[in-house]
Amino acid sequence: xxxxxxxxxxxxDGVSAPGIRALVEAMLPLGRVVVVAPDKPQxxxxxxxxxxxxxxxxxxxxxxxxxAYQCSGTPVDCVKLAVDKVLHRKPDLCVSGINHGSNxxxxxxxxxxxxxxxxxxxxxxxxxGFSLLDYAFEADFSAAKxxxxxxxxTVLAKGLPEKTLLNVNFPKLDFETIKGVRVCRQAQAKxxxxxxxxxxxxxxxxxxxTGKFENQDAxxxxxxxxxxxxxxxxxxxQFDLTAHHAMTHVVNMFE
Amino acid sequence: xxxxxxxxxxxxDGVSAPGIRALVEAMLPLGRVVVVAPDKPQxxxxxxxxxxxxxxxxxxxxxxxxxAYQCSGTPVDCVKLAVDKVLHRKPDLCVSGINHGSNxxxxxxxxxxxxxxxxxxxxxxxxxGFSLLDYAFEADFSAAKxxxxxxxxTVLAKGLPEKTLLNVNFPKLDFETIKGVRVCRQAQAKxxxxxxxxxxxxxxxxxxxTGKFENQDAxxxxxxxxxxxxxxxxxxxQFDLTAHHAMTHVVNMFE
Numbered sequence: 001x002x003x004x005x006x007x008x009x010x011x012x013d014g015v016s017a018p019g020i021r022a023l024v025e026a027m028l029p030l031g032r033v034v035v036v037a038p039d040k041p042q043x044x045x046x047x048x049x050x051x052x053x054x055x056x057x058x059x060x061x062x063x064x065x066x067x068a069y070q071c072s073g074t075p076v077d078c079v080k081l082a083v084d085k086v087l088h089r090k091p092d093l094c095v096s097g098i099n100h101g102s103n104x105x106x107x108x109x110x111x112x113x114x115x116x117x118x119x120x121x122x123x124x125x126x127x128x129g130f131s132l133l134d135y136a137f138e139a140d141f142s143a144a145k146x147x148x149x150x151x152x153x154t155v156l157a158k159g160l161p162e163k164t165l166l167n168v169n170f171p172k173l174d175f176e177t178i179k180g181v182r183v184c185r186q187a188q189a190k191x192x193x194x195x196x197x198x199x200x201x202x203x204x205x206x207x208x209x210t211g212k213f214e215n216q217d218a219x220x221x222x223x224x225x226x227x228x229x230x231x232x233x234x235x236x237x238q239f240d241l242t243a244h245h246a247m248t249h250v251v252n253m254f255e
Numbered sequence: 256x257x258x259x260x261x262x263x264x265x266x267x268d269g270v271s272a273p274g275i276r277a278l279v280e281a282m283l284p285l286g287r288v289v290v291v292a293p294d295k296p297q298x299x300x301x302x303x304x305x306x307x308x309x310x311x312x313x314x315x316x317x318x319x320x321x322x323a324y325q326c327s328g329t330p331v332d333c334v335k336l337a338v339d340k341v342l343h344r345k346p347d348l349c350v351s352g353i354n355h356g357s358n359x360x361x362x363x364x365x366x367x368x369x370x371x372x373x374x375x376x377x378x379x380x381x382x383x384g385f386s387l388l389d390y391a392f393e394a395d396f397s398a399a400k401x402x403x404x405x406x407x408x409t410v411l412a413k414g415l416p417e418k419t420l421l422n423v424n425f426p427k428l429d430f431e432t433i434k435g436v437r438v439c440r441q442a443q444a445k446x447x448x449x450x451x452x453x454x455x456x457x458x459x460x461x462x463x464x465t466g467k468f469e470n471q472d473a474x475x476x477x478x479x480x481x482x483x484x485x486x487x488x489x490x491x492x493q494f495d496l497t498a499h500h501a502m503t504h505v506v507n508m509f510e
Contacts, residue, residue, distance in 0.1 A: 046331070047301030047364050054453070054461040076301070076365075080448045081462065106377060108496055109302050110331075122361060122445050151509075158508050161501040163443075183506045185497040188418075190377050193335045198309070206309040207336065236498040236505045241363055242440040243493035246416040250491045251438045253413050254406075 005031030005156055008091040008120070010078045012042045012099065012112025015060055015070040019098040022141035023130060024066050026149040027095060030156060034091070035060070035068035036082035038075060038112075043101075045112040047119070048074045057081055075116035083123060093156055094120035097130035098144050100137065104169045104223040104233055105187040105215065114167055118239055121165035126155050128166040133227060143175040147232055151181070160236075167235040171227045182231040187222035189215045260286030260411055263346040263375070265333045267297045267354065267367025270315055270325040274353040277396035278385060279321050281404040282350060285411060289346070290315070290323035291337035293330060293367075298356075300367040302374070303329045312336055330371035338378060348411055349375035352385035353399050355392070359424045359478040359488055360444040360470065369422055373494055376420035381410050383421040388482060398430040402487055406436070415491075422490040426482045437486040442477035444470045 007027045011020040015037040027033045039058070056072040069086060071078045075096070083090060099113040108114045113129045120127035128151065132144045151168055160166065167186075171178065191211040198206055215224050223233035243250075262282045266275040270292040282288045294313070311327040324341055326333045330351070338345060354368040363369045368384045375382035383406065387399045406423055415421065422441075426433065446466040453461055470479050478488035498505075 041307065044304040044306045045301070046303040046370065048303040048329075049299040049301070049365055049464060051299045051464055052296065054463050055450075056459075056461055074303075077464065080464065081450060084448045084450050085452070085462065106494070109373070109377070109494055110304055115301065118364070122364070154508060160508075161498070161504045164498045164501040164505070166505070167496075181509050183502065183509055185499065185502070186495055188495070193339045195310075195336060195339050197340070204311075206311055207340065208309050209304060209306055209332070209335065234505065234509065235496075236501040237496045238498035238501070239361070239364055239496075240441055240443070241422075241490075241492045241494075241496075243416070243419045243491040244440065246419040246491040246493070247438065247440070249416045250419070250421070250489065253409060253415075254436050254438055254489065 033066040039070035047115040075112040099131035101135040103131040105189040182226040187224035188217040294325035302370040330367040354386035358386040360442040437481040442479035443472040
């Protein structure tokens, strides 16, 4: 059993979300699975960490087939706590998700799912974030489960390039309709905000964040194109945010 | 007055932090300044947004010299609300900070200060995050103020490369000792976590996030080197997280 792989499963929809149960089932044939997930939904938390208050970590019996814990913190906190206080070592793989909803293109920036995977990658752990283009609680994860196992198996067997993680998004399609995996780049896109303004029962204003997604990228080598055309998008992601291509321009600005 | 520049000031330490007052004072000679900042400290919030609950936005009279608002959300929420509900247009510049503490190297990922600036950049607004390497409430911002005005003036005059923002960190040094500005790349570094485990009065465990910063980068072209050697570090930052250099490797993995 010394060759058994240790796989950490995290998410941002919380320990009770169907998506993480699907991911645990997908990982079970690949090794020993340990879950450390937020005790409540943490969507849109980005790379937030908890520094002003302490964290709680409790056993969870929501998974009949895996050791599991729930944590009061963010997705990134879960990864940090898992490595230091649960596993006491780096796992062989960290998988995050399966997110209920897209984390393609610019959504990678806001995503707790991807930030958890990125935190693992920063710590030197091979890491993958998985998301399904269906926000519904009742989303059908069966095709996503199949391909998540395949992709995780490939990463366990071959490793990943240094300082690189994967952002995997599944189209909302049946197993038979999915055309396969496409490695691609993050599309240039943004959200155009429109806050919804309301008045509370005491007469004071409050605002709901809403918005319209705008793909500004016509490229056929992007994740948005792949997903719109029936492919699973796989984007290699890095955490060196330096705009190397802009370096000379900026150097000249300050001379 | 039609040429007057409109400057949005945000931060993550909250509207009452001395660092944002220093930044407002630095910006006043450059144009009309409007502040939209969190109503409480939001350090380490990364690129978090508020989607599960509504936001409040209230007038603030903490700034005698500028129109100001406080928002119940994250630093990124502040930028979104400012553009849509306060300014009703894109400002000519968004500056974030001055943060009490470093946002150099890997800290850019966790930083609410930098995420606010990044959100502005995603919306097409020239943006700069400023941080001082001093966590103290009583930190001396006088040198930082001087150079923040200079750097912001340069950006207002010359613009920034497309889809690029600046991460500016000031060493904790006197004006006379600072050697100048150095444009550099993000150092490869990480935090090694050590959770501090305690028992609450009811006998249950809780954990404080602590950690040790580890610079793994010996390069003299990094922000860590610049700061350690008396320079102000200026890192051009991008929000396309695609690991373009790893693309071929990952394509081959899935063939």
